[in-house]
Amino acid sequence: MSKILQVRRGTADAHNNFTGMPGELSFDMDAKTLRVHDGETLGGFVLARADQIPTPGDGVGANGQFDITNVSDDFWRETIARCAPAPFTITDSPKMKLNSLIPYTECILGDINTIPAIINISLECQSPDAGYAIGDMVAAFGIGDRTSPAPNVWVDINGLHIRFMIANEQFWVSHKTSGVRTNVTPENWKMICRVYC
Structure with missing residues (x-):
């Protein structure tokens, strides 16, 4: 296993035209975030930053922990309709x-x-x-x-x-x-x- 980690740097425009190797990391200097690449997708995938963590009301409680009571009713209605179509006789x-x-x-x-x-x-x-x-x-x-x-x-x-x-x-x-x-x-x-x- 390699003991060297190489991280490419570039602008957002440079990343949008770069697929990278599978598992490769790069640093987007404009967005100030890391991206991980799969070797196929242009721009790779942005990794979450601290400022992207969901706020309360998105299924996350005030302490930053998941809170099931904050999950919307629409989510449950859609899930139940998909998994247990009603009504049963x-x-x-x-x-x-x-x-x-x-x-x-x-x-x-x-x-x-x-x-x-x-x-x-x-x-x-x-x-x-x-x-x-x-x-x-x-x-x-x-x-x-x-x-x-x-x-x-x-x-x-x-x-x-x-x-x-x-x-x-x-x-x-x-x-x-x-x-x-x-x-x-x-x-x-x-x-x-x-x-x-």
Whole structure:
């Protein structure tokens, strides 16, 4: 690795016609700032100076530190619209019995004819088990060696099919207080599929 640092100097006009080598630094004597070059872009890229640090109101607090409360509402609206287009139609499947002695369980939602953006599978406690009370919803569960298994889905003339592969293996949950993997009694639980279309 080289131990010599060479920095070119020049006017703003000279920099605007200079691509430099990738990683090369130069000093703009008119703007009193450094520029870094990529070997392709005329003028390179201006590095920030102390007087270019954002002022409060641009996502920066009064102490110069980033402050999320200063980020504009427009930024959040645009980000949410881009990442989570609304509105979702949320549909819950009927409650399905757990059965470890079958290859799969399936529900068909006949009024849905599109693949959902999100499918959430939860177990609802019907009788106290693994530290949970009646009505508790548990998303941290598994079957056999699979943790948080996802269903297979498709649409046909009957609607949306949600097939949950069981492969004749034991259901388990993370115990409510210890977090330890605990096999459950299938009769104590029901499965619910929540789809977001």
